Amino acid sequence: MVPVRTALVGCGKVGQIHAQALAKLAESNFVAVCDGQRDRAERFASEYHVSAFDSVSEMVSKTGAEAVMICTPHPLHEQPCVEAAKLGAHVLVEKPMASSLESCDRMLDACDSAGVQLGIVSQRRFFEPVQRMKTAIDAGKIGKPILGTFSMFSWRDQAYYESDPWRGRWDTEGGGVLVNQSPHQLDMLQWFMGDIEEISGYWSNLNHPYIEVEDTSVAIVRFKSGGLGNIVTSLSQNPGIHTKVHIHGSNGASVGVQTDSGATFVAGMSSIADPPLNDLWTISGEEHRLAKFEKEDRQRFTEIDATTFYHELQIQDFLQGIRQNRPPLVSGIEGRIVVEMFTAIYQSNQTRRPIAFPVAC
Numbered sequence: 001m002v003p004v005r006t007a008l009v010g011c012g013k014v015g016q017i018h019a020q021a022l023a024k025l026a027e028s029n030f031v032a033v034c035d036g037q038r039d040r041a042e043r044f045a046s047e048y049h050v051s052a053f054d055s056v057s058e059m060v061s062k063t064g065a066e067a068v069m070i071c072t073p074h075p076l077h078e079q080p081c082v083e084a085a086k087l088g089a090h091v092l093v094e095k096p097m098a099s100s101l102e103s104c105d106r107m108l109d110a111c112d113s114a115g116v117q118l119g120i121v122s123q124r125r126f127f128e129p130v131q132r133m134k135t136a137i138d139a140g141k142i143g144k145p146i147l148g149t150f151s152m153f154s155w156r157d158q159a160y161y162e163s164d165p166w167r168g169r170w171d172t173e174g175g176g177v178l179v180n181q182s183p184h185q186l187d188m189l190q191w192f193m194g195d196i197e198e199i200s201g202y203w204s205n206l207n208h209p210y211i212e213v214e215d216t217s218v219a220i221v222r223f224k225s226g227g228l229g230n231i232v233t234s235l236s237q238n239p240g241i242h243t244k245v246h247i248h249g250s251n252g253a254s255v256g257v258q259t260d261s262g263a264t265f266v267a268g269m270s271s272i273a274d275p276p277l278n279d280l281w282t283i284s285g286e287e288h289r290l291a292k293f294e295k296e297d298r299q300r301f302t303e304i305d306a307t308t309f310y311h312e313l314q315i316q317d318f319l320q321g322i323r324q325n326r327p328p329l330v331s332g333i334e335g336r337i338v339v340e341m342f343t344a345i346y347q348s349n350q351t352r353r354p355i356a357f358p359v360a361c
Contacts, residue, residue: 001320002323003319004029004090005065005067006028006029006030007030007034007050007068007089009034009035009080009084010072010076010080010094011041011071014071017308018311020308020312022048030050031050031063031064031065032045032052032053032062032063034059036054056079056080057083060083060087060089065084066322067322068090068091068092070092074094074096074097074099075099077093077097082107085107085110085113085114085118090118091107091111091117091118092314092328093119093332094120095183095184095335096180096183099339100174101343104332104336111332117322117327118332118335119327121330123184123311124259126310126313126314127257128300129297132255133192133255133257133278137247141283142248142254142255143251143252145193145248146225146226146227148193148221149231149232150229151233151242152182152244153241153243154177154234154235154237154262156235157238161208167180168210170212175342175346176214177217177233178346181233182217182231182233184259185245186338186342187337188259189229189245190337193225194223194227195224195225196337196357198221198355198356199222200219201344201345201348201349203218203346204216208236217232217233217234219231219345231345239263242260244256244257244259245257245259251284254282255280255281255282257278257280258278258279259276261274262274275297276306277293314328340357343359
């Protein structure tokens, strides 16, 4: 495969994870970085021996970048995505896709009009325990998925919110735990369970008085299949307990994953300390496999840097998709669904009623 000429926008914390992957992968010819702060872009570029820019359009035009990774804060994803797409570059955007459905639609329209791929980072889909669950569900081993649960009991302290000026504010972050910490598991829930019919939910700030946005949310989901779902996501448990997604099937079997232990990691500030593990597996005749899965995954965890490895897998999938002319595993359409999910919860909290899908902008 001919390497794809790659570039990166946003030289912050998560940008380092992407840059390490772009510099390492055989599918990538890493050529440039861009940041609104030119001096930060130049320091970053010097580290990776690439060119520095403070304009996305100039970067793509001068370097011939074929794929651009967007690693800015999520309310700022739209502009660089649209600029890169208009110049014919494929775009991979960090989660969440955006903070509003209107931004999502403009990003999708720009990429569709230019005929380029749009992918959204959801690297936890590439966790081996998550892949096992998807394979088992698609094979019908639990019957039809009828009940899905996502529970996060995590923690963020004041230092986290003070680490970047845009965190914890409605106008610069667009939301709290739903927007920033929950997109991976919201994505998994809809990936496993299917299309959503409606969501009813509430949010609150329980013990973070120094921020504007929510630190906790609960919701009920009705899926078009007739299945139900439950969401409990919170940053109010110090020092953090766990994050899990469980799927229960019509034949009584269940599969599940603990994606995170303790508080979820913060890109550029902490690392993944424990392996993701299947913590539930009651498929008839396969119950014994749970111990084998755990042994395999704990061994693998000692052989990789889990903080960067799964980003590498997703970026690799995206770049291979460009050369193979196929969509990435996590498309812009699916990224928009996550934004639709948290938008519905915010709307439901405000109106005190269920919000039907599709959600009005």
